[in-house]
Amino acid sequence: MTENSPTNPPPAAHRRRPRYPGKNPRRFEDKYKEHAPARFPETIAKVIASGKTPAGSHRPVMVAEVLDALTPKPRDVVVDCTLGYGGHAQALLQRIQPGGQLIGLDSDPIELPRTEARLRALGFDGSAFRAHRGNFAGLAQRLAGLGLGGADAIFADLGVSSMQIDDPARGFAMKLDGPLDMRMNPHRGQPASLFLQSLSARALADLLAGNSDEPNARLIADALAGKSLTTTTALAAAVRATLPRKAEDELERTVRRVFQAVRIAVNDEFGALEMLLRHLPACLRPGGRVAFLTFHSGEDRRVKKSFEAGLRAGDYAEISPTVTRPSPEECGANPRATSAKLRWARKAA
Numbered sequence: 001m002t003e004n005s006p007t008n009p010p011p012a013a014h015r016r017r018p019r020y021p022g023k024n025p026r027r028f029e030d031k032y033k034e035h036a037p038a039r040f041p042e043t044i045a046k047v048i049a050s051g052k053t054p055a056g057s058h059r060p061v062m063v064a065e066v067l068d069a070l071t072p073k074p075r076d077v078v079v080d081c082t083l084g085y086g087g088h089a090q091a092l093l094q095r096i097q098p099g100g101q102l103i104g105l106d107s108d109p110i111e112l113p114r115t116e117a118r119l120r121a122l123g124f125d126g127s128a129f130r131a132h133r134g135n136f137a138g139l140a141q142r143l144a145g146l147g148l149g150g151a152d153a154i155f156a157d158l159g160v161s162s163m164q165i166d167d168p169a170r171g172f173a174m175k176l177d178g179p180l181d182m183r184m185n186p187h188r189g190q191p192a193s194l195f196l197q198s199l200s201a202r203a204l205a206d207l208l209a210g211n212s213d214e215p216n217a218r219l220i221a222d223a224l225a226g227k228s229l230t231t232t233t234a235l236a237a238a239v240r241a242t243l244p245r246k247a248e249d250e251l252e253r254t255v256r257r258v259f260q261a262v263r264i265a266v267n268d269e270f271g272a273l274e275m276l277l278r279h280l281p282a283c284l285r286p287g288g289r290v291a292f293l294t295f296h297s298g299e300d301r302r303v304k305k306s307f308e309a310g311l312r313a314g315d316y317a318e319i320s321p322t323v324t325r326p327s328p329e330e331c332g333a334n335p336r337a338t339s340a341k342l343r344w345a346r347k348a349a
């Protein structure tokens with residue numbers, strides 16, 4: 001056998017990591033330490049202490065309050081409809097052992113396998129935790145397909161994860177240059193660029209007003225309709241150009257609302273939420289509980305109305321009397337928690 005035969009290949013050439021400009025990495029893909037939290041815990045602690053979210057991760061919001069609302073206990077069957085990075089799932093899994101099972105759903109085919117691997121590495125095997133790629137709109141069918149009559153607790157943490165927002169390649173972020181995509185599942189549907197181009201000015205104005213209560217919907221829609229905007233920064237610049245006399249902070253809020261409205265439409269977020277809300281009571285076991293974290297009024301309004309209607313109809317025995325907000329300490333430590341609202345409901349025993 002020669003030294004470099006196929007069964008004894010030469011050692012792989014050591015590839016140097018490309019250098020980033022400056023002292024600290026700025027670009028998402030250059031933050032190699034943040035992408036490997038297990039190897040660089042001190043870097044992660046430093047980033048979190050500065051109030052930021054390490055690249056490629058997500059900091060779960062209001063975990064203690066979510067656990068209080070769902071009261072998970074050993075042997076429970078729990079569904080996390082929005083698995084994300086798995087922060088809430090991990091806390092729920094710890095509460096339902098021994099004997100419990102958590103079904104984790106997410107529509108994102110890129111992040112789901114990473115989260116599944118992370119939770120497996122924490123010791124949650126196939127009998128405790130199963131990950132499924134899919135839309136929570138189909139929860140009822142999913143549970144039936146798994147042979148589960150219902151769950152003891154169902155949780156949804158709406159919107160996008162930090163992994164999705166912070167990666168410019170996913171096209172969600174108004175401040176990071178990337179393709180204008182915004183799909184949680186990039187293998188399905190149209191990217192935001194094509195979707196936007198297909199809309200009439202009227203349809204775009206309705207979308208901006210309906211999804212984000214945008215006060216300048218008409219003006220922005222007239223300026224943007226039919227335009228080819230292929231990058232996130234091109235969309236942000238086009239929106240800014242429509243309101244030249246606005247102050248910087250108002251301009252930033254406007255761009256944020258436009259991005260949010262388009263993202264909601266591209267992913268049919270309200271359609272999926274309404275479908276989930278409609279089928280929830282049938283997906284819960286008697287006495288089962290559901291909790292939602294919402295991040296803007298369009299989401300919270302839908303959850304609140306559905307819970308109130310469910311209480312009137314007798315589908316729920318009790319609903320949260322008021323909305324719960326994150327503590328000032330949590331908002332200070334994690335500014336992304338600031339707009340969160342928690343609501344829960346309990347099905348009759």
Ligand SMILES: C[S@@+](CC[C@H](N)C(=O)[O-])C[C@H]1O[C@@H](n2cnc3c(N)ncnc32)[C@H](O)[C@@H]1O
Nearest residue numbers: 060082084085086087088106107135136157272
């Ligand atoms: C805010 S993150 C969840 C973070 C998670 N609770 C954690 O602790 O890491 C929201 C997640 O929900 C997913 N998602 C949003 N809408 C969805 C839908 N209709 N069906 C399934 N997953 C959805 C997104 O892909 C994203 O990963």
